[in-house]
Amino acid sequence: MEHLSLENLSRLVGDPPTDEELGHLDGCEVCAAELEILRQQTTLLGRLPNMRPPQGDFESLEMRLAAEGLVQVGPPTPPPHAISSPSWKRMVAAVVIFLGGALSGATVVTKSSATTEAPVAQQATASNAAGARSEVARAERAYMDALVQYRQLATEPGTEESAGDPAARYAALEYLVRAGQVAVRQAPADPFLNGLLASAQAEQRAVYRRISGAAREDGWF
Amino acid sequence: MNEVDLIQRACEGDARAVRALYERFAPRVYAVVRRIAGDDELAKDYAQEAWIRAIRALPTFRGDARFSTWLHRIAVNAALQAARKAETRRKYEAPSLDEPALPPASGDALLKRRLEIALDQLPQGMRQVLILHDVEDYTHDDIGEVLGVTAGTSKSQLFKARAKMRELLREISEVPRIEKGERAWNT
Numbered sequence: 300m301e302h303l304s305l306e307n308l309s310r311l312v313g314d315p316p317t318d319e320e321l322g323h324l325d326g327c328e329v330c331a332a333e334l335e336i337l338r339q340q341t342t343l344l345g346r347l348p349n350m351r352p353p354q355g356d357f358e359s360l361e362m363r364l365a366a367e368g369l370v371q372v373g374p375p376t377p378p379p380h381a382i383s384s385p386s387w388k389r390m391v392a393a394v395v396i397f398l399g400g401a402l403s404g405a406t407v408v409t410k411s412s413a414t415t416e417a418p419v420a421q422q423a424t425a426s427n428a429a430g431a432r433s434e435v436a437r438a439e440r441a442y443m444d445a446l447v448q449y450r451q452l453a454t455e456p457g458t459e460e461s462a463g464d465p466a467a468r469y470a471a472l473e474y475l476v477r478a479g480q481v482a483v484r485q486a487p488a489d490p491f492l493n494g495l496l497a498s499a500q501a502e503q504r505a506v507y508r509r510i511s512g513a514a515r516e517d518g519w520f
Numbered sequence: 521m522n523e524v525d526l527i528q529r530a531c532e533g534d535a536r537a538v539r540a541l542y543e544r545f546a547p548r549v550y551a552v553v554r555r556i557a558g559d560d561e562l563a564k565d566y567a568q569e570a571w572i573r574a575i576r577a578l579p580t581f582r583g584d585a586r587f588s589t590w591l592h593r594i595a596v597n598a599a600l601q602a603a604r605k606a607e608t609r610r611k612y613e614a615p616s617l618d619e620p621a622l623p624p625a626s627g628d629a630l631l632k633r634r635l636e637i638a639l640d641q642l643p644q645g646m647r648q649v650l651i652l653h654d655v656e657d658y659t660h661d662d663i664g665e666v667l668g669v670t671a672g673t674s675k676s677q678l679f680k681a682r683a684k685m686r687e688l689l690r691e692i693s694e695v696p697r698i699e700k701g702e703r704a705w706n707t
Contacts, residue, residue, distance in 0.1 A: 309682035337686055343635060344654040349547035350554055352567055357542050360568050361535060369575050370535040 303330045305337075312341050354504075358477070465506050472503040523587055531578045538575060545591055552592065553599040555651045558640040562606055570598035596656070596666060600648060607644055638688035646681035653678050 303311075303323060311334055316324060324331050365372040479496030521529075521540065529537035546567075553570055554563035574594045581590055639647060648667060652658040653674070660671035660678075667674065 305683035305686055306679045309679040309686075312682065333686075337682055340635075340685060340689065341654050341682065343631065344650070345657065347555075347632060347635060347655055348551070350551040352546050352550040353560075353564060356546070356550075356564065356567065357539060360542070360571050361539070363568065363572060364538065364575055365535075367572070367576075369533060369572075370530075370538050371533045372535050 302327065303333075305333070308334045308337055312337050355500075358473075358480075362477075465509050469503060469506045472499055472506060475499040476503055524583070527578060527581060527587060530575065542571065545588060548588065549591065549595045552651070552656060553595055555636075555639055555655060556596070556599040556603055556648060557606075558642075558644070558647060562602070566599040566602045567595075569602055570595040573598050592656075593666075596652070600666060603644060603648070634689060634692050635685075637692060638685050641688050642681060642684055646677055646684055649674055649677040650681035650685065654682070 303320060307320070308330065311320065311324075324334065361370065361372060364370045476496065476499045479499050521537075523544075526537045526540050530541055549570055550563065550567050553566040554560070557563040557566050574591050577594065581587065639651065642650065649663055652663045652666070653660070658666075660674040663669075663674040664671045669677075
């Protein structure tokens with residue numbers, strides 16, 4: 300007995316069989332089973348879920364839209380569930396304070412590295428590239444440890460920062476991320492700039508998760 | 521804020537409104553362009569192109585159709601056009617032998633993953649028809665319109681695509697022996 304071709308069976312998923320095909324399907328378990336699989340395959344295709352776009356997709360889209368003059372990107376745009384609560388004044392103030400703090404921090408770090416950290420830089424330069432890489436890796440680990448510790452302390456209930464406005468913080472971080480992206484584009488191999496961008500993005504994601512979590516608790520979804 | 525207000529404000533260049541529309545519709549837009557693209561990297565470009573076109577065309581949206589339908593049509597057209605360009609480029613490039621690394625999955629997720637993998641492996645023409653018909657529920661007339669072919673061509677491509685999918689799924693999973701009352705591709 301000759302079986303029905305896969306292509307013919309595919310047609311029968313939605314179209315009625317001819318009398319001849321019907322007769323064959325009644326007597327052939329193989330073709331009947333194959334047709335059933337094709338029907339299930341088609342049903343499942345219709346139920347495939349939506350997909351979340353990759354991280355950072357909107358930010359690059361927004362830059363293109365702004366470049367074309369299709370949107371006015373003045374202050375950074377936090378996610379929609381974050382923008383309904385804070386006022387823009389607070390956001391802008393937070394950005395100014397945050398950037399002011401970052402600038403002060405950078406000044407302090409520059410001064411201190413000129414004195415206490417100088418031997419490390421000299422040592423790395425004096426030995427070889429592998430040594431320098433290892434120093435950078437060590438410094439990055441120390442920095443990340445400090446960041447984790449800072450976040451733990453900052454999010455403890457009752458501390459000053461835990462009571463801060465996460466949406467304003469998100470907006471400030473977005474500003475930093477964008478500035479970081481521009482800087483990394485100009486100097487793609489710079490470990491400091493890459494580290495800074497990665498840290499800002501990680502922190503921004505953490506804040507976003509907190510905002511999303513708070514929104515869910517508030518029954519916004 | 522309701523959809524009409526968001527669209528109005530997005531038309532005026534309000535970045536927050538654009539973001540809100542994006543958050544609301546991006547998963548659906550990304551899903552269709554990803555499947556048409558058959559590739560993550562291309563999908564990012566296609567999705568972005570789709571959104572740019574949609575935001576450009578927002579002032580022409582009159583509300584005759586649902587916004588999601590209007591946007592979806594723009595996304596499909598943008599992805600199909602970009603796919604045609606990419607296909608032309610690909611003809612002059614060596615094929616990549618790299619297989620994407622996939623995280624482990626189980627049960628229903630595994631089944632859907634297999635479907636997505638098989639979709640990616642379909643020839644482009646078959647994939648487009650299959651996605652538009654079986655995933656996106658387009659009619660053959662609609663498919664003919666967006667692909668520039670007749671409804672009959674769309675139909676015959678669909679049957680070939682379903683058959684090819686079946687073969688690919690068999691290769692991927694060594695699956696299907698269906699007992700009565702059981703689901704296909706038991707895992």
